[in-house]
Amino acid sequence: MNSLSTAMPGETLAEAGERIRAACPISGATATDHECRDRHELITDALRVRGIQGGDRSWHTAQLADGHVVGVWADSVEEAELNLTVWWGERCHWVIPDPGCRVLQEYFPRGKRSAAEADARFRLGTPRKPRDRFAPADSLLDPLPTAGGELDGVGSGW
Secondary structure, eight states: GGGGSSSOOOOOOOOOOOOOHHOOOOOSSSHHHHHHHHHHHHHHHHHHHHTTOSSSSSEEEEEEESSSEEEESSHHHHHHHHHHHHHSSSEEEEEEOOTTTTTHHHHHHTTTTOHHTTTTTTTOOOHHHHHHHHOOOOOSSSOOTTTSBBBBBOOOOO
């Protein structure tokens, strides 16, 4: 690790995530156990500096700034945001606790995602809220049109 492994006063969670990612780059196609441990240690330190205590471990769903909708098991929203920023390399647009995966299922109703669906990107919108599964979906889940009015392959588009 290097000087980037030290928390900076006043840094946001997104900045901390970017700093941790830069401090512990992945050298190969996949992370080694050592790289995973180093990143986890820095994430834990960043949370400790902020006085963030873990709660009940639960699923958190997030939308990244690039439109991807992803999730992670975490003890807090802050831990989820740091983990996602570090591992995905993108800032989070929103992160919410989603223990029943209802928000995630709105974006991916079939449950498991294929490789093509995993790369789906959605319009950035306000933070989602878990809701009754029979409530109508809104336009955030629609595929994005291109300038010519055709679908660009981004979004759900099934």
